[in-house]
Amino acid sequence: MNGEIVARAPGPPGAETILVGLYREHRLALVRFAVLLLGDREAAEDVVQDVFSGLHGRPPEPLTLTYIRVCVLNASRSVLRRRGIAARVMVGRREESVDSAETAALLGESRQEMLAALNRLPRRQREVLVLCYYLDLSHAGIAxxxxxRESTVRSTVFRALERLERELGGKA
Incomplete structure (x- = not known):
């Protein structure tokens, strides 16, 4: 599943149809993946849309779910970099992330605490945990x-879980 060929994008005639099928089949899971990385549903939806837009009109090549996930991961990293730059420019002005009433109602308090703690982790630790526990990838697949290296993944998972446990105080 993780590395299987999802589709082979043919020349111009059927490429749009295949891309639309891929989008419909994997969009929601990819948006959820990006939300866990970014902590923002709107930005996550934009990232996934941008990835699929970028795939439109490309020359024929095999598309794998892994390739699309890497594209979403890289695009999410770009968003986080831009946010970091904007935050440094706006020194002294603190912006709080406010969830919509709908989102707050859907998420339980403990889940919100977990997501907040996850968002406070360093980028690499957050990414590894999301890839490991949300996408259920093996350490080798994540590496x-x-x-x-796979050993880097193992140590990063260990440190991230240790930090989450400290932050949540055994609530997890």
Missing amino acids: QMMRV
């Missing part, structure tokens, strides 16, 4: 996707 390949992030282009790091």
Whole structure:
């Protein structure tokens, strides 16, 4: 599933149809993945839309779910970088992330605490936990996707879980 060929984008005639099918089949899971990385549903939806827009009109090549996930991961990283730059420019002005009433109603208090703690983790730790526990990828799969050693993935997961446990005080 993780590395299987989802579709082979043919030349111009059927490419749009295949891309629309991929979008319909995987969009929601990819948006959820991006939400966990970004902590913002609107930005996550934009990232996924941008990834699929970027795939439109590309030359024929096999598209895998892993490839699309890497694109979403990289696009999410770009958004986080831009946010970091904007935050440094706006020194002294603190913007709080406010969930909509609908989102707040849907999420339970403990889930909100977990998501907040997850968002406070360093980027790499957050990414590894999301890839491991949300996408259920193996350490080897995560290492390949992030282009790091498997031992780096294991130690990063360990440190991230340790930090979450400290922050949540055994609530998890």
